[in-house]
Structure formats: structure tokens, C-alpha cells
Amino acid sequence: MSDGNKPAPDAPPESSDETEFAALDAYNEALRSGDVRLQAELRRKNPGLVEILACLEGLDSLAGTPTVIFDGADSSGIALDAAVHSPTDFPRAFGKYELKAEVGRGGMGVVYKAWQEDLNRPVALKMILSSHLASHEDVRRFYDEARAAGSLRHRHIVGVHEVGQVHGQHYFAMDFVQGPSLAEVLAKDVFPAEEAAKFMIATARAIDYLHQHGIVHRDLKPGNILIDDEGQPLVTDFGLAKVFNTDEQLTRTGTIVGTPSYMAPEQAAGNASVVTAASDVYSLGAILYEMLTGRPPFKEVNPLDTLVQVLEGEPTLPSKFNRSIPRELELICLRCLEKRAEKRYATAAALADDLERYLRRDPVEARPVGLPFRLRRWARREPALVSRLGALLLTVLVVQIKYNYDGYDWPYHLRVMSLLAIWGLTSFVYQWMLNQDWLAEVTRFAWSATDATVLTILLLFVDSPGGPLLIGYPMVIAAAGMFFRVRLIVFTTLYTLAAFGILAWTRPAEFQPVQYGVIYAVVLAVLGFVIGYQVYRVRVLSRYYESQR
Amino acid sequence: MTENGSPLVELLDRARGGDQAARDELFDKCRNYLAIMARVQVESWLRVKVDASDLVQQTMLDAYRGLSNFRGNSEGEWLAWLKQILKHNATDFVRQYRGTEKRQQRREVSMHATAPNLSETFTREPSSGGESPSELVIQREREIQLADCITKLAADHQEVIILRSLQRLPFDEVAERMGRSRPAVQMLWARAVSKLKDVYGELP
Numbered sequence: 011m012s013d014g015n016k017p018a019p020d021a022p023p024e025s026s027d028e029t030e031f032a033a034l035d036a037y038n039e040a041l042r043s044g045d046v047r048l049q050a051e052l053r054r055k056n057p058g059l060v061e062i063l064a065c066l067e068g069l070d071s072l073a074g075t076p077t078v079i080f081d082g083a084d085s086s087g088i089a090l091d092a093a094v095h096s097p098t099d100f101p102r103a104f105g106k107y108e109l110k111a112e113v114g115r116g117g118m119g120v121v122y123k124a125w126q127e128d129l130n131r132p133v134a135l136k137m138i139l140s141s142h143l144a145s146h147e148d149v150r151r152f153y154d155e156a157r158a159a160g161s162l163r164h165r166h167i168v169g170v171h172e173v174g175q176v177h178g179q180h181y182f183a184m185d186f187v188q189g190p191s192l193a194e195v196l197a198k199d200v201f202p203a204e205e206a207a208k209f210m211i212a213t214a215r216a217i218d219y220l221h222q223h224g225i226v227h228r229d230l231k232p233g234n235i236l237i238d239d240e241g242q243p244l245v246t247d248f249g250l251a252k253v254f255n256t257d258e259q260l261t262r263t264g265t266i267v268g269t270p271s272y273m274a275p276e277q278a279a280g281n282a283s284v285v286t287a288a289s290d291v292y293s294l295g296a297i298l299y300e301m302l303t304g305r306p307p308f309k310e311v312n313p314l315d316t317l318v319q320v321l322e323g324e325p326t327l328p329s330k331f332n333r334s335i336p337r338e339l340e341l342i343c344l345r346c347l348e349k350r351a352e353k354r355y356a357t358a359a360a361l362a363d364d365l366e367r368y369l370r371r372d373p374v375e376a377r378p379v380g381l382p383f384r385l386r387r388w389a390r391r392e393p394a395l396v397s398r399l400g401a402l403l404l405t406v407l408v409v410q411i412k413y414n415y416d417g418y419d420w421p422y423h424l425r426v427m428s429l430l431a432i433w434g435l436t437s438f439v440y441q442w443m444l445n446q447d448w449l450a451e452v453t454r455f456a457w458s459a460t461d462a463t464v465l466t467i468l469l470l471f472v473d474s475p476g477g478p479l480l481i482g483y484p485m486v487i488a489a490a491g492m493f494f495r496v497r498l499i500v501f502t503t504l505y506t507l508a509a510f511g512i513l514a515w516t517r518p519a520e521f522q523p524v525q526y527g528v529i530y531a532v533v534l535a536v537l538g539f540v541i542g543y544q545v546y547r548v549r550v551l552s553r554y555y556e557s558q559r
Numbered sequence: 560m561t562e563n564g565s566p567l568v569e570l571l572d573r574a575r576g577g578d579q580a581a582r583d584e585l586f587d588k589c590r591n592y593l594a595i596m597a598r599v600q601v602e603s604w605l606r607v608k609v610d611a612s613d614l615v616q617q618t619m620l621d622a623y624r625g626l627s628n629f630r631g632n633s634e635g636e637w638l639a640w641l642k643q644i645l646k647h648n649a650t651d652f653v654r655q656y657r658g659t660e661k662r663q664q665r666r667e668v669s670m671h672a673t674a675p676n677l678s679e680t681f682t683r684e685p686s687s688g689g690e691s692p693s694e695l696v697i698q699r700e701r702e703i704q705l706a707d708c709i710t711k712l713a714a715d716h717q718e719v720i721i722l723r724s725l726q727r728l729p730f731d732e733v734a735e736r737m738g739r740s741r742p743a744v745q746m747l748w749a750r751a752v753s754k755l756k757d758v759y760g761e762l763p
Binding site: 027030031034035038042061062064065066068069070071072073 | 599
């Protein structure tokens, strides 16, 4: 005990030891009560104790979760302790139920398969992980969830029978559904178009029923849709359901709740007050999309990228994955996935109606959008290509006007124009390569290198390369920054510098006096550094965000 | 299905593939964890200090023999399985210790009967959403390491950590069991945790 950062036993022993004990004890209590805010506060207040506090966390998890207190008619001294509990102690008694097996864990609860003794039927019991570890807010959310769900009966909704607690352990009992969940089915295969439509009609009707009772599901995803023996959907887990008229209390913290891939943009933006029935319609569309294509509309490796895509990106057209997906179904799907809530179906019922129209081969309500909208969608879907084409088009226009006005010699004009055309064509090829997952990484490098190369060739053609066209190099670096990859930016900067070096060496007369060329090169390097550094910071934030999940 | 290729899972796979060295290493790694768990469990039932090394031995032996019955493939399942066997043996141990055979049978769970059930339980996860498996793995690893570190502490430090942090007894009861005053036990606990931090920090 004389080592480390602790004071020698004799010096000012009692007082500092006591404050340390007080801090440790307080932290221990906070761990046990699951009070995350207090934990964070204590960590902040005692920066010197961070390692010890981490040790306490480890001990707490080693001690295990003190969950169910057993019915202890026979427990003469055998108080079944926290450490005894493991997910495999089955069967065991719990009130009037007998727990058979653990079937799943969600954000705030464990779900058990159980047998209800008095009514002789199987049920699913959902419990808060531990009454000790749950904050009051968790408990309230749990009861809200149960109460909201308890009043509902619908063919395609998992019914809730009872809410209660046994020995301080809160639970509710629901119909037991063997499953599998839609997520498990989708992991194997996609749905044929008509079956997907039928399945989605039933699901949408169930969601509409929820909406009519003032409940927004808020966490619709394939994992929350179970499939019964007849292949029909059963919507479950209203864990985040919010009753319209008692809202606000739970969402004030503004935390994002939900699964990014299936979340509506307004929900992803953390704007809880505007999460409405239309947000569920979006989630339904995202699920339909996955049923047809086998992947959610947006799914990136890290959640931040997924969020950015949900907010700004445009999903790849379902028919790009599978040509056999009918146009009408694709339109219906895309209408659900509109970024702006008012452009989606007004209700889940409207979605179901339109799907029925599709099945009857009637014209569907979802219409293809007009040309301006399609252009905007394209720009969101393939920003790298569209921005390059835009820039090239502008250049072509300027060059052409200048030609008409000045009347250059024809071969020169032809050379410049064909080079620009080739540039445009390579952009299409690269965009196609970028869409192939296995080529994407290489493509980004190749694309940037090609841009710099073509630009250099162009500059070598023209009469005065030292002119305003030199703005092209910084633009190539900035464009590389749009991909958010530090290594790509470093590569592009170096490549651009080399290209500029060759240009300056070939046409030395253009870069007189010498220091102009040097200054230009330095500015390029600085620009690359600044953009690279910004991207690096965004990456760090993104990792931080990910570790917080 | 091996998640994240963690070292313990890798070891587990090799052990099940018949690699004798891996088997020994695996059990070696978990010995201290089991020793601590055994003490926590038995002492919380009997409310006295006991020598649980026989119990640990028996449990290791059972697990060693029954390795082919284990069907899980994550650290969590592995530790849960060990704890289940431990619990099974601990009931016997406590029964013997008390000299009573009257304890009712209902809580006893056959290892063989539960093994398939176990895997079934863990392969299905209908309502799970966004929990990160790597986080769980790190936590399990840390639990095993912490248990290792606890066994390296002085005896009274071990005891106070087991009573206070792992059995979660109130300080008054810890004081009573250890035959010391409450303030003394509190200080002892704070020092023990601090020492544990040092030992844990020295891990490679």
C-alpha cells in the first residue's frame, strides 16, 4: 500500500484515505443503482481515481447482475446470490410463472420463455435486466410500454397480458411466439415481390392500428417483427413506443433512440418532437426495401456514416440489385423513404392500400417524381460523379462560347473538347466501379489520380497553363476530401504536387519568376494538410460516437 | 460463428478440436476465475469462510470431461457453462458441509440435459437490436483477468473484496464476518481495491 499514487501511511493518513473511501463507496453505490449520470459526475470529480473506478466497474460486472430473487420457500440459508445467477439456470420459478429459457435481450430487457402455471399456457416474459441496475426512468419507460401495449388486441400484434413485479423484479407477460423474426429470415433470403407486398400489408395494418390508438412504434425493424406458423407478421417490442398525449417527459434528453438503418431522417436528427406516424411509415419502407433487396436502404460500416446517409443520401434503386423487382413496388418503397415526412404516405393504412392496389394490378398512387427531383436524387446518390459532370459541363460551355467568340483554330479546340469528353466518360466508369463494393476502395485512389493526370494533360495543351485553370489542382484535392479518408487525401495531395512539378518543369517559361511556382506548390500542400486534418477530426469524432453506443 | 476471434474462443475451438495443450491452457486460464466464483458462491450460502479448493477441483474435472457437451461458442456462454457446473457441484458441496441430504431436488440441473438447450438459447436472439458483441467480449476478458488479480492479493484484501464487492454485503455485515470494526473494514476495502488496481495495471 506504500506504492503507487497513495500517500505514505503516516503522513496525512486519515483524511485523504477517508475522502478516497467516500469517493469509492459513492461510485460503488452509483454502479449498483445503475445511475449513469452520477457515475459520470464522480468520474469527472475524481480524475486521479479513474483507474480504481474502472476496477470497481470490473468487480461489479464480475459480481454479476443481481436479477431474479427466487421464490425461496425452502431457502434455509441458501440466499441465492447474484453470482449464482447465470442465463442457464432453468427451469426456475418466478411468481406464478416458471421460467424455461432466455430467448433474447434487448436494450432494456431480457425476454424469457415461461410457463404460466394457473392458465397452463406458454408466455414470453420481458423483464428489466435488474431492478437494481435500472434507473427510475427505465422503470417508467417499462411501465409506459407495458400499459400502452396492454390495451391492444390485433391479429398482427403480440398481445400483452399482464404487468407486475415479483420481489422488485418488474416484468410483463406477452403471447409467446416461437419466431423466427423477420431479421432471421432475411439473413437467409429475400422475399419474392408479391409475398413481400402481402407481408407488408399485414404489418402496415398492424402499425396503423397502433397509430389509431395513439402509439408510435419508433423502433420498427426486422428484429421486432416475428413470424408465426402461418408466415404472418406479429409486431412486437414497443420498447420505445410513446403515447402521443403523455409525451415530452421521456425524450427531453434528445438522445437518439432506434436503429439507424431503419430510422427516419427526422428521428436520426434527434428531433424527438417531430417523430410521428410518418416516421413509422419510413421504417416500414426501409423494411420493405430490405425484404426486396436483402439489405437496408442505408448501411455503412460505422453508425455515423449510416446516420449521414440517412440524413443526406439517396438509397440505391431496388431494381439495381434485382431487375425483377416490379416498378410499382419500387415506387411504393421509395415513397415511404422520402426524406420529407409530408411526401410519404400520410398513414400506414395508405401504404397498405397502395400495396393492395399493386397486388390487384391497379395503378398505384405512388408516382414517379419529376425531372428536377430525379436530378436531385441522382446528385444525392452519386455526388462524386454529378459534381464532376457539373464542373466539366461548365468548362465545356465556357470553352465553347470563347471559341464561338474568338474563333480559335479548329484542331486545338477539338483536342481540348475531346479531352474533356474523355474525362467525363472516365467519371462514369469510375462511378460504376465505386458502386461495386469490392472495387470501391481502389476506385477512389484511381479516380483522384486520373483527375490530376487529365488536368495536367489539359494544361500542357493550352497556351498559358499558368492561368486561372490552375484552380483545378486544389479542386481535385478538395474533391478527394469528400470521401472522408485521410490516406486518400495525402495520396491525392502528393500526386497533385508531382503532376504540378512535371507541368512546371515542362513549361518553365510559364512559371516565372520561380518563387510563384514554389508558392503555388506550398499552398497546395497546406490545403491538402488542412483538409486531411479536418477529415481526421471527423473520423475521431465518429469513433467516439461509435464507442458511446 | 466465432465472434471477433477472441483469444479465449480460439483456445476453446482448438481445445474442442482435440488439442491437448490448448485444453490445458484453457483450463489454466479459468482456474482463478472459478476459484473466486466458488468462494463467492459457497461463502454466501454458508456465511462462513471455507476452503473451496476441492469444489474448484471437482468442477474443473467435470468441465474437462464434459467439454464435448459444451455447444456454445462465445466467452459468455463458456463462463456461464462453467458457472452452471460450479453451481451444481456447489449445491452438493454445501449439502455435504451441512450434513443434510434433505435438500429438494428441484433446483438441480443435469449438465447433459441442459447442454443442447444452452446452444438453442443462445443462437436465437429475436428481439436483440444494437448491442455490440465486442463490448461483451472485452468485459468477459476483464472478468477473468480481474479474478486472476484478486487471487494475487493478500488474504484479508481478498476476503474484503469478496464480501463487499462480489457478494455485495453491507459494510456492517462485512465487519461482523471479519471480526473488525466498520471503519477498519471500510479502509481495508478501499486499500484492497487500490491494490487490485495496481496489480491489474501491471498486467502485460
